[in-house]
Amino acid sequence: DQQVKQNSPSLSVQEGRISILNCDYTNSMFDYFLWYKKYPAEGPTFLISISSIKDKNEDGRFTVFLNKSAKHLSLHIVPSQPGDSAVYFCAASFTGNQFYFGTGTSLTVIP
Amino acid sequence: GAVVSQHPSRVICKSGTSVKIECRSLDFQATTMFWYRQFPKQSLMLMATSNEGSKATYEQGVEKDKFLINHASLTLSTLTVTSAHPEDSSFYICSARSQTVKAFFGQGTRLTVV
Numbered sequence: 001d002q003q004v005k006q007n008s009p010s011l012s013v014q015e016g017r018i019s020i021l022n023c024d025y026t027n028s029m030f031d032y033f034l035w036y037k038k039y040p041a042e043g044p045t046f047l048i049s050i051s052s053i054k055d056k057n058e059d060g061r062f063t064v065f066l067n068k069s070a071k072h073l074s075l076h077i078v079p080s081q082p083g084d085s086a087v088y089f090c091a092a093s094f095t096g097n098q099f100y101f102g103t104g105t106s107l108t109v110i111p
Numbered sequence: 112g113a114v115v116s117q118h119p120s121r122v123i124c125k126s127g128t129s130v131k132i133e134c135r136s137l138d139f140q141a142t143t144m145f146w147y148r149q150f151p152k153q154s155l156m157l158m159a160t161s162n163e164g165s166k167a168t169y170e171q172g173v174e175k176d177k178f179l180i181n182h183a184s185l186t187l188s189t190l191t192v193t194s195a196h197p198e199d200s201s202f203y204i205c206s207a208r209s210q211t212v213k214a215f216f217g218q219g220t221r222l223t224v225v
Contacts, residue, residue, distance in 0.1 A: 034214070044155075044204065046216065093214070097160075098160060100157075101147075
C-alpha cells in the first residue's frame with residue numbers, strides 16, 4: 001500500500017515561472033518529510049526537509065509547505081531554471097527512520 | 112554537511128556471481144543504515160535496516176540469504192547480492208543516520224546482471 005503518493009508523474013514549466021510539486025500521504029504518524037531531486041542513474045540529492053512542527057520551510061528558491069490536516073506536502077521552486085529539470089521525490093518518515101517514498105514527479109523546465 | 116559515499120556507482124556482473132556494495136558515512140557515525148532498491152518506474156523501496164553491531168532487519172519479501180547486509184562499524188555497511196540473477200538488476204541506494212543526522216543518501220549503485 002503506497003503511503004506516500006505523487007499523483008502527477010510529470011510537470012512542464014516555463015523558465016522563470018513557479019514549479020509546484022505535490023505530495024499526499026496517508027499516515028498521520030509521519031513527522032518528518034523530505035524532498036529529493038534525482039538525475040538519471042544517480043542517487044537522490046537532498047533538497048529540503050520539514051518536520052511536522054512547522055508548516056513551511058524555505059531554502060533559497062525552494063520552499064516546502066506542509067498541511068497536516070490535509071496530509072499534503074508541496075514543493076515550490078521559484079524561479080524555475082532549466083537545471084531544475086529532474087525527477088523529484090517526496091518522502092516521509094517516523095522520526096527520520098525508515099522513509100516511505102512517493103513515485104516521483106518528472107519536472108521539465110522549458111528554456 | 113553530512114556525506115554518505117556509496118561504491119561502486121555502477122557494476123556489471125555475470126549471473127551466479129556475488130557483488131558487494133559499500134556504504135560509508137564520511138563525517139559522522141551512522142548508528143543506523145538503510146538499504147533501498149528501486150525498480151523501474153517505481154519508488155524506492157526499503158529492503159533492510161541495519162544497526163551497527165547487530166543483525167539487519169529485513170522487510171517482508173526480501174531474501175536475507177540473498178541480500179547479505181553487514182554493519183560492522185559505525186561508518187560502514189555493506190550489501191552483498193549473492194548468486195546474482197538478471198532480475199536482481201536494479202538501482203540500490205543506502206542511507207545513513209545518527210542521533211543528530213536525520214538521513215543522508217549515498218549516490219546509488221546501478222547493478223546489471225548479465
